[in-house]
Amino acid sequence: MALRISDLSDELLIKIISTLPTKVAVSTSLLSKQWQFLWTWLPKLEFCDYSIIDDPGSILRYREFINKNLPLHKSPVIESLLFRFCHRRLPQPENIKLWVGIAVSRFVRELSISYFFLNHDGPDAPLPSSLYTCNSLMTLKLEGPEIVLDVPPTVCLPSLKTLQLRRVTYANEDSLRLLLPHCPVLEDLCIERVGSEDNLRAIVVNVPSLQRLSLDVFQRSPGGYVIVTPSLQYFKVEDFSATFSCLIEHAPKLEEAEISVFQEFEELLKSIASVKLLSVLALWNSPEEPVYSVSTIFNQLEHLKLGIYSDNWSKLLVWLLRNSPKLRVLNLYVDKDPELEVYQPVTWSSVPECLLKTLETFEFKDYTATQEERDFLSFFFKHACCLTSTSIIHNVCDM
Numbered sequence: 001m002a003l004r005i006s007d008l009s010d011e012l013l014i015k016i017i018s019t020l021p022t023k024v025a026v027s028t029s030l031l032s033k034q035w036q037f038l039w040t041w042l043p044k045l046e047f048c049d050y051s052i053i054d055d056p057g058s059i060l061r062y063r064e065f066i067n068k069n070l071p072l073h074k075s076p077v078i079e080s081l082l083f084r085f086c087h088r089r090l091p092q093p094e095n096i097k098l099w100v101g102i103a104v105s106r107f108v109r110e111l112s113i114s115y116f117f118l119n120h121d122g123p124d125a126p127l128p129s130s131l132y133t134c135n136s137l138m139t140l141k142l143e144g145p146e147i148v149l150d151v152p153p154t155v156c157l158p159s160l161k162t163l164q165l166r167r168v169t170y171a172n173e174d175s176l177r178l179l180l181p182h183c184p185v186l187e188d189l190c191i192e193r194v195g196s197e198d199n200l201r202a203i204v205v206n207v208p209s210l211q212r213l214s215l216d217v218f219q220r221s222p223g224g225y226v227i228v229t230p231s232l233q234y235f236k237v238e239d240f241s242a243t244f245s246c247l248i249e250h251a252p253k254l255e256e257a258e259i260s261v262f263q264e265f266e267e268l269l270k271s272i273a274s275v276k277l278l279s280v281l282a283l284w285n286s287p288e289e290p291v292y293s294v295s296t297i298f299n300q301l302e303h304l305k306l307g308i309y310s311d312n313w314s315k316l317l318v319w320l321l322r323n324s325p326k327l328r329v330l331n332l333y334v335d336k337d338p339e340l341e342v343y344q345p346v347t348w349s350s351v352p353e354c355l356l357k358t359l360e361t362f363e364f365k366d367y368t369a370t371q372e373e374r375d376f377l378s379f380f381f382k383h384a385c386c387l388t389s390t391s392i393i394h395n396v397c398d399m
Contacts, residue, residue, distance in 0.1 A: 040072050043079040049086060063091055070102055077136070078103055080110040085144075096125040104128070107136035109159075115144025124169070126150045132179075135159060142168050145198070151178040161185055166192040166216075170199045177204060185209050192216040205229060217241060227251070235272065237261070240283070248272060255300075270296045279305040282316065298324045307333040314346045314376050327354035329361040334373070345372075348379055355383045363391040 047066050049059060081103045085091065091099075096113070103111055111131075126148040131137070132155040140157075142149070143166040150171035160183045170176060180186070186207050191214070193200070205213060206228040213232060215225065217239040224245030225237075232251040236258040239246075244261050248254075248271035257272045259265060260281040272278070278301055301324045306317060313334045321327065362384065367373060377392075 040074040042073075043075055043077065045070075045073070045078065045080070046082040046084070048082070048084040063095060066099065067095065070099055073102070073106060075106065078106040078108040080112075081108050082110075082112040082114075084112075084114045084116070086116040091125070093125050097128045100131055101128050104130045104134045104137075108134065109136055110139040110141075111137060112139075112141040113143070113147060114141070115146050124148045126171070129154075132157065138162065140164070142166065143192075145169050145194075149175045149179070151175045153178075155179060155182045157183045159185065162188040164190040164192075166190070167194045168198065172199060173201065176200065180205060180207050183207065188212040190214040190216070194218045202226070215239065215246075237268075266296070273298050274300055276300050277303040277305075281307040283309045296323055299326065301327055303327075303329040303331075305331040309335040314372055317376070318346055318348065318352075321352040321354060322350075325353040326358050328358050330359060331363045331365075333365040335366070345375055351383045355380070356385055358386060359384055360386055361389045362387060363393075365393045367392050367394050369394075 047070075049062055083091075083099065100111070100113075113125075125146050127142075127150070129152045131140075132152055135156075135158055137157055138159050139162040140160060141162075141164040143164070145167050147168045148171055149165065149168050151174075155178060157179075163183065163186060165176075176191075180189075186209055189205065189207065189210055189212070191203065193216070202224050203215070204226045206226075208229070209231055210229040211231055212234040213227065213229060214236040215238070217237075218241075225247065227235075227246070227248045228250060229248070230250050230252065232248075232254050234256045235248070235251070235254060237246060238258075238260040240260070240262050244265065246265075246268045248268070251272065252274060254272055254274050256277040257275045258279040259268065262283050265282070273296055275298065278298070298320075304320060304324060304327055306320065308316060310316070317332070321330075362380070364373075364377070
């Protein structure tokens with residue numbers, strides 16, 4: 001006997017329509033009375049206007065569709081609610097407040113709101129104060145300069161573990177400072193800053209529970225960073241601003257760090273000396289004599305990825321090798337402006353311990369056979385006693 005789909009339980013039907021885009025799932029309410037309200041029990045909802053023609057009428061109808069249907073949702077818990085808008089006619093602030101308020105009343109666990117236009121030409125969208133006291137919220141992702149983080153005096157997010165703030169606007173200098181201390185179990189924080197209109201100067205991250213921190217900054221003068229995160233395990237900073245200042249006060253558990261900067265960063269290296277994997281992309285011209293402190297020792301560093309655009313790049317590399325006695329893997333990429341001053345040979349006062357005892361894998365990308373590269377490789381291969389894997393990839397365009 002064939003089983004008809006109408007014979008399936010509501011629970012199974014809900015699982016089936018949960019695989020559909022939200023708009024399609026809502027349309028199944030037209031199939032029959034049995035299907036009329038099934039979609040209202042979906043645990044995950046996504047409203048996205050990507051596929052809508054950039055026509056005012058179509059966009060307005062879609063916003064009305066959300067206004068009409070989201071309040072009908074009946075599931076006691078919304079596992080995930082995502083809003084993604086990519087048209088210039090952004091939702092009105094009252095719409096955002098209504099939708100987020102509904103999510104909070106349904107004990108939302110993950111909330112994501114994204115505006116994908118870099119131009120800040122829409123109305124500001126402050127979030128309702130109820131969001132800042134949502135006990136159920138575990139993940140919050142906000143993206144777009146129209147979103148305003150206006151943190152009220154009363155704030156408590158006891159379940160929030162993941163927070164992403166990408167290109168948002170802060171209502172004032174205190175917004176982030178008020179928010180972070182009231183996220184007692186926060187583990188993953190990402191802050192992305194673009195332009196100069198987010199209303200912040202310096203960023204202070206003082207979160208004892210934080211394990212992962214990413215700072216992506218594309219501003220001329222972002223201020224600086226003070227980071228107090230004793231549980232931090234992963235740290236990433238990408239900052240190509242004219243000035244750079246970052247102090248990590250205490251991170252004894254830090255194992256992996258990715259650093260991409262324009263400026264000299266010795267102080268930052270000192271504060272992350274416990275890492276096992278270090279990735280550095282440095283784009284600046286170092287002075288003739290290294291300024292790095294001999295007291296900074298990377299006793300746990302096993303894997304170094306170094307990409308550097310600089311004259312005298314080998315001086316930074318020599319310093320890192322000398323201070324990484326347990327290094328096992330070295331991935332190297334260098335670039336140099338041919339119009340810069342003549343290369344001054346680096347002085348190897350002693351052979352780095354890692355070359356003699358631990359370094360096993362070496363990769364050199366875009367090798368161009370400059371005198372500086374040949375000098376480095378000559379010394380390197382003369383003393384690298386433990387190599388088991390070597391790869392030198394020529395840059396054919398520069399040969």
